[in-house]
Amino acid sequence: MRIDIITVLPELLKSPFEASILKRAIEKGLVEIHFHNLRDYTNKSYNQVDDYQFGGGAGMVMMIEPIDACISKLREERTYDEIIYMTPDGETLNQNTANQLSLKENIIILCGHYKGVDQRVRDHFITKEISIGDYVLSGGELGAAVLCDTIIRLIPGVLGNETSALTDSFQDNLLAPPIYTRPSEYKGWKVPDVLLGGNFPEIEKWREEEAYKRTKQRRPDLLNDQEED
Numbered sequence: 423m424r425i426d427i428i429t430v431l432p433e434l435l436k437s438p439f440e441a442s443i444l445k446r447a448i449e450k451g452l453v454e455i456h457f458h459n460l461r462d463y464t465n466k467s468y469n470q471v472d473d474y475q476f477g478g479g480a481g482m483v484m485m486i487e488p489i490d491a492c493i494s495k496l497r498e499e500r501t502y503d504e505i506i507y508m509t510p511d512g513e514t515l516n517q518n519t520a521n522q523l524s525l526k527e528n529i530i531i532l533c534g535h536y537k538g539v540d541q542r543v544r545d546h547f548i549t550k551e552i553s554i555g556d557y558v559l560s561g562g563e564l565g566a567a568v569l570c571d572t573i574i575r576l577i578p579g580v581l582g583n584e585t586s587a588l589t590d591s592f593q594d595n596l597l598a599p600p601i602y603t604r605p606s607e608y609k610g611w612k613v614p615d616v617l618l619g620g621n622f623p624e625i626e627k628w629r630e631e632e633a634y635k636r637t638k639q640r641r642p643d644l645l646n647d648q649e650e651d
Contacts, residue, residue, distance in 0.1 A: 453580075484535060
């Protein structure tokens with residue numbers, strides 16, 4: 423997989439990809455991450471990429487020309503499955519979206535900034551708009567990092583245990599069940615006996631029940647979604 427990220431702050435984005443799972447995925451050649459500074463694609467003085475909005479109002483708007491120039495250059499080199507715009511009013515990121523995007527080969531992520539981008543960018547270039555939650559960030563960079571993490575960890579070979587991602591919360595519209603590790607007893611607090619007995623069908627049954635119980639308590643909306651599906 424190749425992910426091209428268009429941003430006005432590439433330095434803000436690089437550190438998450440220089441450590442942990444994302445770094446290992448890059449080193450293994452399972453994913454390529456390329457950062458493109460939007461200021462390199464403008465012909466305005468002082469590397470300007472934004473301007474005042476027509477009709478007045480507070481906040482600057484990212485101009486269409488440098489975005490068009492960057493996306494067009496990338497498209498000359500390869501075909502992209504998705505061109506994603508990170509924006510608060512986009513589709514809320516969930517596990518199903520991450521699963522679908524992890525199967526793609528080439529993706530562009532455009533990080534919004536200032537008041538946002540000229541609407542014509544969204545009308546003519548963007549194929550998917552994604553939000554990481556109902557709140558506003560200073561820019562789309564942190565959201566892009568979150569999106570990349572959710573996608574990359576699902577690529578085969580990235581995680582040490584291939585089944586780990588399949589048992590994460592939300593994969594089956596359920597939250598993950600409680601988990602425990604050694605010691606089996608600490609300050610009188612004991613691990614459930616079922617997990618220590620080695621009866622794997624019983625363990626799996628317990629986990630399913632606990633996952634349902636936790637979901638019903640904390641996120642009943644997920645069970646409603648499951649019933650609708």
